[in-house]
Amino acid sequence: ACSFKCTSSGKRWIKPSGFDTGLKVFNSLAKQKEPLILAREGLATWYSCGPTVYDHAHLGHACSYIRFDILQRILSRLFGITVVHAMVITDIDDKIIKRSWEENVSPTVIARMYEEEFKRDMLSLKVTPPAVYVRVTENVHHIVAFIERIIRNGHAYATKEGDVYFDIGSIGDRYGKFVGAVDAQGEPGSSDKRDQRDFALWKRSKPQEPYWESPWGRGRPGWHIECSTIASHVFGSQLDIHSGGIDLAFPHHENEVAQSEAYHQCGQWANYFLHSGHLHLKGSAEKMSKSLKNYITVKDFLQSYSANEFRMFCLLTKYRSAIDYSDDTLSEARISLGTISTFIHNAQAYIKGQLHCSPVQEAVLWERLAETKSSLVKALADDFDTPRAIGAVMNLVYHGNCQLQPVSTSDGVTRSPALFGAMVSYIQDVLDIFGIDLLHSKEADVSSSCGRLKAVVEQLTHFRSEVRGFALARQNSASAGSPSKPGLYPERIPLIEACDTLRNDLAPLGVLIKDRGASSTWEITEGKPSQKGQRDLDKDQETSS
Numbered sequence: 001a002c003s004f005k006c007t008s009s010g011k012r013w014i015k016p017s018g019f020d021t022g023l024k025v026f027n028s029l030a031k032q033k034e035p036l037i038l039a040r041e042g043l044a045t046w047y048s049c050g051p052t053v054y055d056h057a058h059l060g061h062a063c064s065y066i067r068f069d070i071l072q073r074i075l076s077r078l079f080g081i082t083v084v085h086a087m088v089i090t091d092i093d094d095k096i097i098k099r100s101w102e103e104n105v106s107p108t109v110i111a112r113m114y115e116e117e118f119k120r121d122m123l124s125l126k127v128t129p130p131a132v133y134v135r136v137t138e139n140v141h142h143i144v145a146f147i148e149r150i151i152r153n154g155h156a157y158a159t160k161e162g163d164v165y166f167d168i169g170s171i172g173d174r175y176g177k178f179v180g181a182v183d184a185q186g187e188p189g190s191s192d193k194r195d196q197r198d199f200a201l202w203k204r205s206k207p208q209e210p211y212w213e214s215p216w217g218r219g220r221p222g223w224h225i226e227c228s229t230i231a232s233h234v235f236g237s238q239l240d241i242h243s244g245g246i247d248l249a250f251p252h253h254e255n256e257v258a259q260s261e262a263y264h265q266c267g268q269w270a271n272y273f274l275h276s277g278h279l280h281l282k283g284s285a286e287k288m289s290k291s292l293k294n295y296i297t298v299k300d301f302l303q304s305y306s307a308n309e310f311r312m313f314c315l316l317t318k319y320r321s322a323i324d325y326s327d328d329t330l331s332e333a334r335i336s337l338g339t340i341s342t343f344i345h346n347a348q349a350y351i352k353g354q355l356h357c358s359p360v361q362e363a364v365l366w367e368r369l370a371e372t373k374s375s376l377v378k379a380l381a382d383d384f385d386t387p388r389a390i391g392a393v394m395n396l397v398y399h400g401n402c403q404l405q406p407v408s409t410s411d412g413v414t415r416s417p418a419l420f421g422a423m424v425s426y427i428q429d430v431l432d433i434f435g436i437d438l439l440h441s442k443e444a445d446v447s448s449s450c451g452r453l454k455a456v457v458e459q460l461t462h463f464r465s466e467v468r469g470f471a472l473a474r475q476n477s478a479s480a481g482s483p484s485k486p487g488l489y490p491e492r493i494p495l496i497e498a499c500d501t502l503r504n505d506l507a508p509l510g511v512l513i514k515d516r517g518a519s520s521t522w523e524i525t526e527g528k529p530s531q532k533g534q535r536d537l538d539k540d541q542e543t544s545s
């Protein structure tokens with residue numbers, strides 16, 4: 001690779017040498033899709049900018065971290081690449097200090113409180129924790145040493161007031177890797193800056209502010225330097241992937257790159273920058289943001305929706321796109337998940353022999369399954385195209401459903417349980433890669449915390465089936481039936497009605513009983529269950545009886 005001194009490369013991205021994964025990713029440094037080449041075979045080093053912990057985490061943060069969690073899961077579980085992920089926690093910053101004054105507690109208390117909350121929120125959203133979370137305040141001595149070396153390398157200077165600035169003029173045309181030429185409007189600061197674009201590596205502390213001792217006097221690190229230092233401390237002079245929200249590309253990542261390359265004297269520090277699109281409230285041009293106070297916290301969200309539903313919501317758009325948050329877009333995700341779980345449930349009932357169907361076109365479905373597998377891999381290798389991958393799965397579910405046509409009796413009909421078993425396993429594996437766990441969703445947590453709930457439902461539905469079987473028995477003599485339901489014992493009809501009432505009353509409580517001919521199945525549903533499935537079955541039963 002070109003060294004730092006080699007200015008001819010300028011802003012151009014240098015294709016790394018190493019292990020070609022076969023994937024293509026949109027690299028913000030190259031401004032286009034490029035082959036993902038890693039320094040070491042089967043291993044990706046990955047650094048991400050973490051939260052500034054001064055307030056609750058909102059759905060914008062959730063969206064960004066879930067999207068990258070999905071990307072990392074795809075790399076590790078589908079493509080066999082071990083991802084080593086480090087994330088910084090920004091626990092010292094102007095906003096934290098301001099908040100601590102407002103609340104009259106120390107900045108450390110504010111930061112620890114919201115850091116804990118952030119980690120809990122991420123766990124409740126099933127985001128895989130990074131290999132390490134690293135706090136800025138525990139690395140200030142590394143940051144000071146990092147700045148000293150940049151000064152020694154001739155790319156930063158201290159002012160007499162005790163601030164240190166990065167010297168953009170010293171790196172020629174390299175500045176502007178993300179946005180091209182950068183005009184002279186930089187961050188406000190000391191009038192001693194050599195160039196308006198120069199940005200702070202170290203800020204002298206004002207009275208009442210927290211501070212650390214340094215060769216330039218008491219102060220604290222600038223924002224960008226923390227990421228360069230910590231990423232370098234963990235991964236050394238070279239990094240495969242760096243991620244963050246698109247708002248971070250400039251100036252934050254631009255400045256991280258300038259500092260790190262000036263420190264390591266290398267031509268290219270991080271090889272790939274992946275940026276996620278923003279989450280907006282539908283109809284709003286602004287991103288959801290703490291500062292704009294237009295946010296929904298993760299905790300509030302989880303009162304009405306599940307982590308699985310939010311993940312599906314994220315999967316339905318590409319990670320780079322902006323994403324509109326509204327009840328409509330959320331309910332689209334809920335419906336997609338519902339369709340998948342209904343299919344899994346029906347297929348399982350079919351495998352067990354509780355659901356009788358007309359013969360299935362086996363060869364067609366085996367082929368569909370194989371096609372789905374290959375198009376899913378293709379879609380995900382193409383810059384992690386999750387909407388296309390989900391489309392392929394939904395298509396498989398659709399064709400599976402078309403073949404599961406209930407009939408009242410299946411005597412002598414060929415069955416295909418292995419085929420449906422293969423489809424169910426595959427779909428569950430894919431959901432598992434994406435971090436959607438239908439087996440351990442909210443309702444399953446409820447059942448495990450209540451321990452015996454499932455067993456109770458099992459007993460109840462078994463008892464109901466016995467009663468229903470008794471009530472649905474036919475009389476031998478056709479003359480004796482009720483006029484509306486020929487053949488049934490009229491005195492047993494109230495039992496059928498009582499069974500229907502129980503079924504209807506349990507549905508809003510999340511227990512969905514489906515009567516399939518004389519037998520019944522049940523499942524515990526997520527969110528508000530639809531009655532449609534049962535109405536279709538009722539119709540089927542009426543026509544068949």
Ligand SMILES: Nc1ncnc2c1ncn2[C@@H]1O[C@H](COP(=O)(O)OP(=O)(O)OP(=O)(O)O)[C@@H](O)[C@H]1O
Pocket residue numbers: 049050051052053059060061063064244245246247248276277278279280287288289290291292
């Ligand atoms: N609305 C959003 N949509 C997507 N990602 C977001 C959104 N808001 C913040 N992020 C991302 O979350 C990560 C953590 O950001 P950080 O804690 O610095 O939040 P922030 O940008 O200061 O938030 P805010 O703008 O709400 O003050 C960053 O990668 C950022 O890009």
Ligand SMILES: [Zn+2]
Pocket residue numbers: 048049050227252256
């Ligand atoms: Zn950063």
